[in-house]
Amino acid sequence: MFPSAFVESVTETAENEVTDTGVDFLFDYETGQHIMKGSVLNECEDLRKVRQYIQNVLRTPLNVYKDYMKGETETFGLSIYKYIGERTLPMGYINSELKREVTEHLLKHPMIKEIKDWKAEREKQGLKVSFTAVLKDSSLITITETVTDYV
DSSP states (O other): OOOSSOOOOOOOOOTTOOOOOOOOBOEETTTTEEOEETTEEOBOOHHHHHHHHHHHHHHOBTTOOGGGGTTOSSOOSBGGGGGTTOSSSOHHHHHHHHHHHHHHHHTTSTTEEEEEEEEEEEETTEEEEEEEEEETTSOEEEEEEEEOOOO
16 A cells, blocks of 8 residues: 655755856945946846845845846845834834844845844944844954945
8 A cells, every 4th residue: 555665855945056046247335336347237246246235235225126026925125224213212112123024035045044243233323233244154244334224
């Protein structure tokens, strides 16, 4: 009744497995332009791809850009932007919400393993955050960014 040889198919992924995240082009966030050499867009290396993904998460308010949501079941962006400039909310609440949202978004990236060393402080023009993203290959990316109303 049962087969004499039963082989269970198990798919394991190695922790150091290289994940193809596709092609991404260099972008200069200060000028708001893609970086080109001649008339050709420059492609990113893996660390720069992750850094640009982190920048996109930090700079995108929730549900503003419909292109990020086409065919997706989850939303992209941070809802914390509606609290920027509110002096009535405690800094602890804003900091913990921002940390939660950023961490949730960043851990969805296939190359990011963990977010650590989170610090945030209120500034005149928003919140200055700094943290370290630990990649699955143990590389570290340190980010210091002021989260302000980009819209």
